[in-house]
Amino acid sequence: MRIFSQIIVILVVLLAFGAAKLRFEDQLGRDMVEQKLIQPPMKEGTSLKLGQTSAAVALGGLRSLVAAVWNFRAFLHFDELDWIKLEESYEIITSLQPQTTHYWDTGAWHLHTNAAVYYNEHQDLPPFRKKSMRQLYHKKGSEFLEEGVRQNPDNWRLHIALARLWSDRHKMPDYPRAVKHYQNTLACESLPKYKRSQLRRFTFYNISHIPERREEALALGTALFYESADNHLPNLLCSLFALQNEFNTPMLTRIPDNKLFPDKTRQHSWLKNYWERRLDNTPTAGVEAKIKTLEYSPAF
Amino acid sequence: MQQEIRKETKMRKNGIFSPSRILVIASHTFTQLVRMKVFYFLAVFAMLMLVASYFEMPWSRTTEDSAEQELIILKSTAMGAMAMFSVLFAIAATALLIPKDLEDRTLYTILSKPVPRFDYLLGKLIGVLLLVGSSLLLMDILLSFILHSRTDALITAEMERGAARGWQQEYLDLRKEEISQQGLTWDLQAGIGAIFFKAMIMASIALLISTFSSSTLFTIVIAVVIYFIGHFTADARNYWLQNQGAGVSTQVKLLSQGASLIFPDFQLYNIIDAAIEGKKIAANIFQRLALLTFFYTGIYSVLAWFTFRKKEF
Numbered sequence: 001m002r003i004f005s006q007i008i009v010i011l012v013v014l015l016a017f018g019a020a021k022l023r024f025e026d027q028l029g030r031d032m033v034e035q036k037l038i039q040p041p042m043k044e045g046t047s048l049k050l051g052q053t054s055a056a057v058a059l060g061g062l063r064s065l066v067a068a069v070w071n072f073r074a075f076l077h078f079d080e081l082d083w084i085k086l087e088e089s090y091e092i093i094t095s096l097q098p099q100t101t102h103y104w105d106t107g108a109w110h111l112h113t114n115a116a117v118y119y120n121e122h123q124d125l126p127p128f129r130k131k132s133m134r135q136l137y138h139k140k141g142s143e144f145l146e147e148g149v150r151q152n153p154d155n156w157r158l159h160i161a162l163a164r165l166w167s168d169r170h171k172m173p174d175y176p177r178a179v180k181h182y183q184n185t186l187a188c189e190s191l192p193k194y195k196r197s198q199l200r201r202f203t204f205y206n207i208s209h210i211p212e213r214r215e216e217a218l219a220l221g222t223a224l225f226y227e228s229a230d231n232h233l234p235n236l237l238c239s240l241f242a243l244q245n246e247f248n249t250p251m252l253t254r255i256p257d258n259k260l261f262p263d264k265t266r267q268h269s270w271l272k273n274y275w276e277r278r279l280d281n282t283p284t285a286g287v288e289a290k291i292k293t294l295e296y297s298p299a300f
Numbered sequence: 301m302q303q304e305i306r307k308e309t310k311m312r313k314n315g316i317f318s319p320s321r322i323l324v325i326a327s328h329t330f331t332q333l334v335r336m337k338v339f340y341f342l343a344v345f346a347m348l349m350l351v352a353s354y355f356e357m358p359w360s361r362t363t364e365d366s367a368e369q370e371l372i373i374l375k376s377t378a379m380g381a382m383a384m385f386s387v388l389f390a391i392a393a394t395a396l397l398i399p400k401d402l403e404d405r406t407l408y409t410i411l412s413k414p415v416p417r418f419d420y421l422l423g424k425l426i427g428v429l430l431l432v433g434s435s436l437l438l439m440d441i442l443l444s445f446i447l448h449s450r451t452d453a454l455i456t457a458e459m460e461r462g463a464a465r466g467w468q469q470e471y472l473d474l475r476k477e478e479i480s481q482q483g484l485t486w487d488l489q490a491g492i493g494a495i496f497f498k499a500m501i502m503a504s505i506a507l508l509i510s511t512f513s514s515s516t517l518f519t520i521v522i523a524v525v526i527y528f529i530g531h532f533t534a535d536a537r538n539y540w541l542q543n544q545g546a547g548v549s550t551q552v553k554l555l556s557q558g559a560s561l562i563f564p565d566f567q568l569y570n571i572i573d574a575a576i577e578g579k580k581i582a583a584n585i586f587q588r589l590a591l592l593t594f595f596y597t598g599i600y601s602v603l604a605w606f607t608f609r610k611k612e613f
Contacts, residue, residue: 003512006607010508011562017599018561021592022537025565028588029534037574037581038567064576065380068373100577102369194470 036099039063067096067103074107083115087140094148101157104148112141112165138172141165149184159185160199167206169279175209182206200224201236208239209281217283218243225255237261238274238287245286268294321415322423329427332400333393338431341389345381345439352377353446367454368578371482374450375576378443379491383572385439386432386499387527393428394506395519407613418605425507425601432499440492444484451483482578490586491575497593498569502527504600505564511608530566533559564596 032038074089090107097103119125119133142165148158163181166174182203185191191199204224208217221240224231237260244254261267268291275287352374401407410420455476462472506523513519537560568589571581 006512009606010603013599013603014562015558017595021595022561024588025568025592026537028568028585028592029537029565032568032571032585035579035582035585037571037579037585039570039573062380062383062572063570064372064376064573068376068380097573097577100372102372192474194468194474 039096039098063096067093067100070096071103071106074110078110078114081118083111083118083137086110086115090144094144094151098148098151101148101152101155104145104152104158105161108141108144108148108161108165110141111144112138112171116141116171135172138165154188154190156185156188156191156195159188163202163206167202173209175206175281176213178206179203179210179213197224197228197231201231201233205235205239208243208283209279211281214243214246214283218247218249222255225260234266234270235274238270239283241271241290242274242283242285242287246283264294264297317416317422318419321419322426325410325415325420325423326426326430329397329424330430333427333431336393338389338393339435341385342435342438342442345378345385346442348381349374349378349442349446353450367458367479368482370454371447371451371479372576372578374447375443375482375488378439378447379495379572379576382436382439382443382492383495383498386436386495387502389435390428390432390499390503391506391520391523391527393431394425394503395510395516395523397424397428397507398510399516402613411613417609421507421511421604421608422601425503425597428503429500432503433496436492436496436499440489447488448484451479455479485578487579487581488575490581491572493586494569494571494575494589497589498566500593501564501566501596501600504597504604508600508604508607511604511611526563527566529559529563533563533565534567536560537565568592 029038070089070093074086074093077083077086077089087107090103090110093103094100094107115137116134119137120130122130122133125133142162145158145162145165149155149162152158159181163178163185165171166181167178182199186196186199186203200220201224204217204220207213207220210217218240221236221243224236225240240255241257241260257267261270271287271291271294274282275284275291278284278287398407401410411417458475458479459472462475467475502523505526506519509522510516510519513522536556571585571589574581
């Protein structure tokens with residue numbers, strides 16, 4: 001009987017103490033969430049997918065450890081080319097550690113690159129199936145990164161991963177989409193300063209691949225040229241040369257060739273490389289002609 | 301004669317709280333636990349650290365932050381082991397203490413002397429915490445040493461890579477800063493502090509349970525259950541505070557209220573994850589967490605004394 005009365009006293013004291021600490025704990029919890037020190041609750045169903053042992057460890061406050069273990073497991077699925085299990089693993093991992101960029105980035109990379117290439121090169125699949133599977137996994141990779149961005153809106157690394165994915169000429173480039181993601185990256189407060197001019201250059205390259213936005217590209221390219229000598233890179237200079245030709249920029253406002261290129265030899269080699277590596281929608285106005293002129297010029 | 305009377309009066313006036321007496325009991329408990337060969341765990345931990353420190357990312361992809369990820373994996377392995385050891389040890393050791401003293405008859409010897417029961421309990425608790433603390437300290441030293449050397453090696457490799465690629469000095473400095481933030485920092489020490497705080501609360505809970513439980517196993521099981529419930533307390537509190545009256549049944553409401561009031565909120569101690577990820581932990585947050593821990597430990601210790609004070613053996 002005595003033990004029951006003691007337990008009742010204990011419960012009453014704990015309730016009174018609990019009421020006293022409730023607001024303090026609530027405020028501390030809010031401050032921690034605001035400072036991103038504690039993880040948001042796990043998504044519904046994650047515990048079930050984790051299995052009993054991992055779920056217990058994760059619920060016991062060791063989510064980073066469980067995520068690291070599942071990351072190794074995901075690598076084994078990659079090794080076995082089991083893309084379905086790999087995708088499931090990264091969903092679990094990112095649910096456990098939604099603020100870790102690396103997991104979003106690597107999970108997406110496995111999907112949009114490794115899985116997509118695997119299906120594209122699969123010998124037993126008919127061509128239409130190869131194409132559809134490649135597109136499917138490319139889309140899955142992109143969606144995975146977009147989910148990462150939704151959960152970490154100011155994470156510039158995830159925005160840039162999306163931008164790189166949609167501007168990759170070896171995948172399925174969508175330049176307007178890539179430009180949008182580059183602009184989102186530039187809007188991130190967390191973006192380090194040194195990355196800014198490089199990202200603006202990438203934005204320029206991608207805009208120049210969109211025929212209806214080439215005027216905008218010319219303006220951006222010109223601004224970048226005058227901004228810093230660090231921007232005077234062969235690709236930017238050649239694009240600017242072609243864009244000026246495309247819009248017949250008047251001599252007064254045009255950047256002359258002798259300012260654009262350091263000398264005739266480099267002008268020739270840079271333009272030649274640019275011409276050889278061109279894509280369907282690369283601005284090329286006057287490039288071929290200029291290469292020929294340079295080749296036939298006596299001073300060359 | 302007068303001197304003898306004074307001596308007797310002094311003994312009778314034995315206060316409830318004597319630091320020196322508590323320290324004697326604590327050091328005895330510490331020795332008692334050391335003799336149980338718990339430090340062998342450190343050898344396992346050292347092995348784990350060595351393996352983790354030689355680990356390289358298994359994928360061939362070279363991302364910008366792969367150096368940081370290697371350090372994160374090293375930290376998460378080490379701190380996961382530290383957290384698991386400290387909580388399990390705090391529960392098991394505390395649950396064992398009173399039954400072991402009873403079995404060895406040490407308890408009768410101590411309590412037949414003018415030793416207040418509160419001092420006995422506090423001494424036992426401090427003894428366990430001393431052991432958990434010193435084990436964590438040793439593991440921390442080992443982790444710090446390995447982490448420091450690994451961070452240095454990764455920074456050197458990254459700087460060499462950067463120099464070969466002609467990176468700007470500004471970028472090199474930033475990469476150095478980014479990798480260093482995943483190395484040995486005060487934020488990491490704050491995370492280890494949170495591990496100790498968690499163990500402190502669990503030890504005091506186990507102490508409270510062991511004062512009225514008749515079996516060690518019961519104490520351990522109940523303490524482990526409370527540990528897991530503690531990770532849902534935040535959800536229960538949010539459910540109560542944020543969803544008041546929003547179609548919630550009275551039973552569910554009472555249950556969530558009870559859980560959030562009675563059990564400690566262990567989610568708050570998950571700044572361990574933030575420390576692993578190299579995030580900055582504000583001093584103010586750590587201080588508030590420490591205050592909450594002492595508050596919890598204090599209240600559970602007082603309640604343990606309440607049930608233990610008139611217990612007959």
